[in-house]
Amino acid sequence: MTTVDVKQVVAKHIVSPKGFTAAGMHCGVKHKKKDLALLFSEVPASVAGVFTTNAIKAAPVVVTKETIYDSRTLQAVVLNSGNANACTGKQGLADAKQMQQLVADKFMIPANTVGVCSTGVIGQHLPMEPIIKGIQEIELGDSVEHGVHFAEALLTTDTVMKNTAYTVMIDNKEVTIAGTAKGSGMIEPNMATMLGVITTDAKIDSDTLQTLLAAATNVTFNAITVDGDTSTNDTVLALANGLAGNESLTPEHADWDAFKEAFRLVSQDLAKMIAKDGEGATKLIETTVIGAATNEEAIKIAKTVVGSPLVKTAVFGNDANWGRILAAVGYSGCAIDPTNVFIKIGDEAVVDGGEPLDFSEAYLLEYLKQPEIKIVVDLHVGEGQGKAWGCDLTYDYVQINATYRS
Amino acid sequence: MTTVDVKQVVAKHIVSPKGFTAAGMHCGVKHKKKDLALLFSEVPASVAGVFTTNAIKAAPVVVTKETIYDSRTLQAVVLNSGNANACTGKQGLADAKQMQQLVADKFMIPANTVGVCSTGVIGQHLPMEPIIKGIQEIELGDSVEHGVHFAEALLTTDTVMKNTAYTVMIDNKEVTIAGTAKGSGMIEPNMATMLGVITTDAKIDSDTLQTLLAAATNVTFNAITVDGDTSTNDTVLALANGLAGNESLTPEHADWDAFKEAFRLVSQDLAKMIAKDGEGATKLIETTVIGAATNEEAIKIAKTVVGSPLVKTAVFGNDANWGRILAAVGYSGCAIDPTNVFIKIGDEAVVDGGEPLDFSEAYLLEYLKQPEIKIVVDLHVGEGQGKAWGCDLTYDYVQINATYRS
Structure with missing residues (x-):
C-alpha cells in the first residue's frame, strides 16, 4: 500500500466536492419513502461507468451505457428506487429515455449528458406519472441535507444510508472524492443490485477515469457478495467536474498515487457498507x-x-x-x-x-x-x-x- | 425418450436386486439415531463411482477412489453418518482405512473390495470406538426392514429416506436396479453432501458401468442444487453383481436402452428426492x-x-x-x-x-x-x-x- 496523505471528510455526502448539487424526494413510486434522486454538476463532467454483466440488462442500464459511450460526459444523473425498470421490454426503454429527456429539458442540457439509474422490483413498468411530476418539482442544493436526501432516495431494502468522502492534495489544491451507494439484495459482483455514484472535483479525462474506476471496482464492488444473484441494474457512475483546479490527472502525475488511493477508499467504503447492510445481515x-x-x-x-x-x-x-x-x-x-x-x-x-x-x-x-x-x-x-x-x-x-x- | 418397458418396484430398497444384503444400526457416532450402514454382495460386483470435485476431499473419498481405481470390484460398502471424516488430515485417512479393513476382516474379503463413505459434521475426527464395535456387531439381511435400516443410517438433516427401484427385462431375465441416497445440505453438484448407492443384479463390466453412471449423473445428481455448497464427501457408488444371469450389458446389447433408462430413472428419482428434501425445504x-x-x-x-x-x-x-x-x-x-x-x-x-x-x-x-x-x-x-x-x-x-x- 502506498503511503499517501488521504483525509476522510467528516460530513461526507455526494455534494462534498465543489460544483455538485443534489436532491432526493418522494414522488410516488413507493408508498411513503423517498424514491427519486437527482445529481447535477454546474459544468459538464468527465464520466466513467461500470455496469452489470447480466445478459438481461435493465432499460436504464442500456440507456446510460449508450449515453456515456456516446458523449463521454455527464452533467446530471437521475435515479429512482422502488421500481428497477428491468424486464420491461420496449416500453421500459422508452420510459428510461423519457426520464433522461425530462432532466435534459429541466436544465436545458443535451439528453446525452444525463445518466439514468433505477432500482427496485423487476418486471413491472415504471409509473411515469409520479416520476414526471417529481422531476419537474425536485429542487437541488449543496447542503448536507441535500446530500442526505439524495442518499435516502436510492434505498430499497437497505437499512442505512451509504455515504463516504475523502480529500487529498493534488498540485497543492484540495481535491474531494465522495460516494453514495445502495444495496442490499441481489448482490453479487459483476455487479449486483447496487447503485453507486462517485463525484469528484478533480480534473481527469474520461478515459483515465474509466481505467481507474474499472481497477477500483475489481477489488471493491466486485469483491462483495450478499446472495450470489447478479442484478439486472448494477451501475456505478463516477463524475469528475474539474472544479478543484488541479492539473489533469494521469498515471504520470506526481500525485496520482494519492488520488488513486483516495478513489479506492471511496469505492471500498461503499462496497463494505453494502456488504454489511446485506438483506437481513447482522454481521x-x-x-x-x-x-x-x-x-x-x-x-x-x-x-x-x-x-x-x-x-x-x-x-x-x-x-x-x-x-x-x-x-x-x-x-x-x-x-x-x-x-x-x-x-x-x-x-x-x-x-x-x-x-x-x-x-x-x-x-x-x-x-x-x-x-x-x-x-x-x-x-x-x-x-x-x-x-x-x-x-x-x-x-x-x-x-x-x-x-x-x- | 426411448419407449422401454421399465417397471417401478413397489417395496423398493437397496437389497431388491438379487444377492445383496444390507443393514443399518446405531453405533454411537450420533446420540440416538442410526449412524452405521453396511452393504454386502454375495459375489464380487463390478463397480463405478463418481466423487466430489471439491479440491478438499474427505478421507473416505480419497480411500474409496483409490480402492475402486485399483480393484474395479467391490463386495461391500460401509457408510456412517454423523461425522464426515473430512478436513481430518492424516488421522482421517488412517481412520477411513481402518473402517475398510475391519469390514474386510469381518467377511474375510480383500480390503480393496470394500468402499467407505461418511457424511456429517466436517473437521472432527471420527470416533472410532463406536464404529469398531458397530462393524463387529452389525448383522446383514435381505428383508425390506434391512433395506429401510440401511437407508435410515445414511441420513443427517434429511427428513425422509430416499429409496427407489425399477425392474427391466434383459435377455428375458428380470433385472433389478435399486438406489438409496441421502441429502440434504451442502448440495451442489459435482457433487454435494450427498451419498448415493445403486445396486443391480445385472451383469455389466466396470468400464461400461462407469460410463453409464457418469452420463446419468450429469443429468440427475449434477442437475440438483440446494445451497450451492459443493461438499467434501459426495459419492455415488454403483455395484453390479451379475446374479440376474443376463448376457453382459454393453451399448451394443439389444436391451441396452431399457437398462440405461431404468438406471437413469433410479438416479433421477434419488436426485429429485434429495432436492425436494433440501434442508428446510417445503417445495x-x-x-x-x-x-x-x-x-x-x-x-x-x-x-x-x-x-x-x-x-x-x-x-x-x-x-x-x-x-x-x-x-x-x-x-x-x-x-x-x-x-x-x-x-x-x-x-x-x-x-x-x-x-x-x-x-x-x-x-x-x-x-x-x-x-x-x-x-x-x-x-x-x-x-x-x-x-x-x-x-x-x-x-x-x-x-x-x-x-x-x-
Whole structure:
C-alpha cells in the first residue's frame, strides 16, 4: 500500500466536492419513502461507468451505457428506487429515455449528458406519472441535507444510508472524492443490485477515469457478495467536474498515487457498507486470502468463502465451523494444496497444514458475536492476495425476499 | 425418450436386486439415531463411482477412489453418518482405512473390495470406538426392514429416506436396479453432501458401468442444487453383481436402452428426492430449459434458476416473481437473446419475447402453494434442452445451518 496523505471528510455526502448539487424526494413510486434522486454538476463532467454483466440488462442500464459511450460526459444523473425498470421490454426503454429527456429539458442540457439509474422490483413498468411530476418539482442544493436526501432516495431494502468522502492534495489544491451507494439484495459482483455514484472535483479525462474506476471496482464492488444473484441494474457512475483546479490527472502525475488511493477508499467504503447492510445481515464478514497463485484467484477464493451459505449461516449462529470455510476454499476452483492450508478466524488459528488445530471455542464463540468478522486464509501456493466482503445469512433474509414483491 | 418397458418396484430398497444384503444400526457416532450402514454382495460386483470435485476431499473419498481405481470390484460398502471424516488430515485417512479393513476382516474379503463413505459434521475426527464395535456387531439381511435400516443410517438433516427401484427385462431375465441416497445440505453438484448407492443384479463390466453412471449423473445428481455448497464427501457408488444371469450389458446389447433408462430413472428419482428434501425445504422446484444452444447450457441455465436465492425465497413466499427467474437466466453465463425469452410457471405463461405478459396472479398464488413447482424456459436459441431440480429457501434452512454443529 502506498503511503499517501488521504483525509476522510467528516460530513461526507455526494455534494462534498465543489460544483455538485443534489436532491432526493418522494414522488410516488413507493408508498411513503423517498424514491427519486437527482445529481447535477454546474459544468459538464468527465464520466466513467461500470455496469452489470447480466445478459438481461435493465432499460436504464442500456440507456446510460449508450449515453456515456456516446458523449463521454455527464452533467446530471437521475435515479429512482422502488421500481428497477428491468424486464420491461420496449416500453421500459422508452420510459428510461423519457426520464433522461425530462432532466435534459429541466436544465436545458443535451439528453446525452444525463445518466439514468433505477432500482427496485423487476418486471413491472415504471409509473411515469409520479416520476414526471417529481422531476419537474425536485429542487437541488449543496447542503448536507441535500446530500442526505439524495442518499435516502436510492434505498430499497437497505437499512442505512451509504455515504463516504475523502480529500487529498493534488498540485497543492484540495481535491474531494465522495460516494453514495445502495444495496442490499441481489448482490453479487459483476455487479449486483447496487447503485453507486462517485463525484469528484478533480480534473481527469474520461478515459483515465474509466481505467481507474474499472481497477477500483475489481477489488471493491466486485469483491462483495450478499446472495450470489447478479442484478439486472448494477451501475456505478463516477463524475469528475474539474472544479478543484488541479492539473489533469494521469498515471504520470506526481500525485496520482494519492488520488488513486483516495478513489479506492471511496469505492471500498461503499462496497463494505453494502456488504454489511446485506438483506437481513447482522454481521460483516471480511475474508483475506494470501499466498494464492494470483491476486485474481485470491479474490475469487475470498468471495467463495464469504458467499458460501453454510459459512454465512455458521457466522450467524456464532459457530466456528472452520470446516465449511475449508470446504469453500476447496470448491472455489482455484489452485490450492489441501495439505498446506492455514486458516485463522479473528486472532485464533484453526487450521494449519490442512489439519485441524486445537483452538479456543470459547474465544471464537465470543469473537463471532462481534459485528465484523475477519477470516484469513493462507494457501502457501504463490504471492497472490486479495480480500472480499459479505454478510451472514439470517431468518430476515428469507423474510425480506419471500415477501418483498407483494 | 426411448419407449422401454421399465417397471417401478413397489417395496423398493437397496437389497431388491438379487444377492445383496444390507443393514443399518446405531453405533454411537450420533446420540440416538442410526449412524452405521453396511452393504454386502454375495459375489464380487463390478463397480463405478463418481466423487466430489471439491479440491478438499474427505478421507473416505480419497480411500474409496483409490480402492475402486485399483480393484474395479467391490463386495461391500460401509457408510456412517454423523461425522464426515473430512478436513481430518492424516488421522482421517488412517481412520477411513481402518473402517475398510475391519469390514474386510469381518467377511474375510480383500480390503480393496470394500468402499467407505461418511457424511456429517466436517473437521472432527471420527470416533472410532463406536464404529469398531458397530462393524463387529452389525448383522446383514435381505428383508425390506434391512433395506429401510440401511437407508435410515445414511441420513443427517434429511427428513425422509430416499429409496427407489425399477425392474427391466434383459435377455428375458428380470433385472433389478435399486438406489438409496441421502441429502440434504451442502448440495451442489459435482457433487454435494450427498451419498448415493445403486445396486443391480445385472451383469455389466466396470468400464461400461462407469460410463453409464457418469452420463446419468450429469443429468440427475449434477442437475440438483440446494445451497450451492459443493461438499467434501459426495459419492455415488454403483455395484453390479451379475446374479440376474443376463448376457453382459454393453451399448451394443439389444436391451441396452431399457437398462440405461431404468438406471437413469433410479438416479433421477434419488436426485429429485434429495432436492425436494433440501434442508428446510417445503417445495421441489423443477426447471426445464428448451431452445438452449446445447444440452449442457440448458442444464446450466436450469440450475442457475433453481439455485438463485431470490427465486428460492420467492417460491417459498408463493410470489410469482418471474423477473427473478429471467434475471437468473441472464446471469447464467450462457447464450441467450434477451428479446426472445419465453417463461412459463405451471400452466401460466409470464414472459414472451422478453416482455412481460398479463397473467393470472390468482392462479399462480394458488399454484405456488403446491409441493412441486414447474418452471419452463424457452430460449429460442438452439435445440439444447435439460432439467434441474432445487428447493425453496426457508427460515428452517437458516435455523438448521446456524445451529447444526453445536
